[in-house]
Amino acid sequence: MQAGVGVVVLAGGASRRFGADKLAADLGGRPVLVRCLDGVAAALPGAPFVVVGPPSRRDGAGGADVVLEDPPGSGPAAGVLAGARHLAGTTAPDVVAVVPGDAPWAGEALPLLLAALDGDPAAGAAVAVDPDGRRQHLLVAVRAAHLAGLDPLALVDAPARALVHGLRTVEVEVGEAAGLDVDDPAALERARRRLGA
Numbered sequence: 001m002q003a004g005v006g007v008v009v010l011a012g013g014a015s016r017r018f019g020a021d022k023l024a025a026d027l028g029g030r031p032v033l034v035r036c037l038d039g040v041a042a043a044l045p046g047a048p049f050v051v052v053g054p055p056s057r058r059d060g061a062g063g064a065d066v067v068l069e070d071p072p073g074s075g076p077a078a079g080v081l082a083g084a085r086h087l088a089g090t091t092a093p094d095v096v097a098v099v100p101g102d103a104p105w106a107g108e109a110l111p112l113l114l115a116a117l118d119g120d121p122a123a124g125a126a127v128a129v130d131p132d133g134r135r136q137h138l139l140v141a142v143r144a145a146h147l148a149g150l151d152p153l154a155l156v157d158a159p160a161r162a163l164v165h166g167l168r169t170v171e172v173e174v175g176e177a178a179g180l181d182v183d184d185p186a187a188l189e190r191a192r193r194r195l196g197a
Contacts, residue, residue: 004094004095005044005047005093005094005095005096005097005114005141006047006049006050006084006091006093006095006096006097007044007047007048007049007096007097007098007110008050008052008079008083008084008087008096008097009036009037009040009049009050009051009052009064009083009099009100009101010052010053010076010083010098010099010100010101011023011033011051011053011057012053012068012069012073012076012079022102022183023053023057023060023101024060025182027182027188027191027192027195028196031060032101032102032104032182032188032191033051033057033060033101033102034060035105036099036100036101036102036103036104036106037049037051037060037061037062037064037101038062038107039104039105039106039107039108040099040107040110041062041107042107043108043111044097044107044110047097048093049064050064050065050067050083050086050087051064051065051066051067051083051101052066052068052079052082052083053068054068054072055068065086067082067083067086069081070082070152074155074157075156075157075158075159076138076160077155077158077159077160077162077163078152078156078157078158080096080160080163081147081150081152081155084096084142084144084147084148085148087144088148093144094143094145095114095141095142095143095144096142096143097110097113097140097141097142098138098139098140098141098142099138099139100138100139100181102181102182102183103138103179103181104182104191104195105177105178105180105194106139106178107178108175108177108178109139109172109174109179110141112172113127113140113141113172114126116141116172117141117170119170120168122168123167123168123169123170124142124143124164124168125141125146125163125164125167125169125170126141126169126170126171126172127139127164127169127172128140128172128173128174128178128179129171129174130174130176131176131179135161135171136174136179137159137164138160139174139178139179142167146167150163177194180194
């Protein structure tokens with residue numbers, strides 16, 4: 001299935017809990033976003049990906065296209081849809097995988113999500129579940145045809161789970177690292193400890 005996969009990396013948000021731009025935070029000499037993108041590229045070699053965020057993200061996007069949700073600041077669901085539409089216009093993938101840009105090891109979950117979706121043709125999405133049993137709606141693989149049928153206006157300011165509302169989904173357990181979001185300084189320290197381990 002990997003030949004028909006595109007990846008949306010969410011790199012917007014205000015980083016309120018972090019107190020600064022969390023995606024630019026140093027993690028072992030590299031920004032968090034760059035570590036995330038490297039992980040995606042390693043997990044899915046050759047897969048096209050798009051970064052959704054402000055134009056300033058181009059500096060850290062490693063040559064990937066950068067697009068903005070419409071309207072700007074309208075939330076993660078709108079951001080995923082903007083990224084999916086960009087991919088549809090360039091590479092037309094069958095499946096769109098989504099990762100949060102503040103998750104340095106999210107790429108580790110992508111092969112698991114894609115295999116689960118491939119193994120259940122009736123499922124519309126595969127959703128990551130962290131070790132605490134929480135569904136991670138920003139770490140998913142969704143059939144592109146479903147995303148193409150969504151109403152953009154209905155997704156403005158909607159939570160990420162709106163993307164899979166009404167779909168048959170398969171849950172995929174992922175490890176602690178894949179589910180680690182650097183959303184506050186304490187999480188950054190956990191990531192640094194893991195990197196140094």
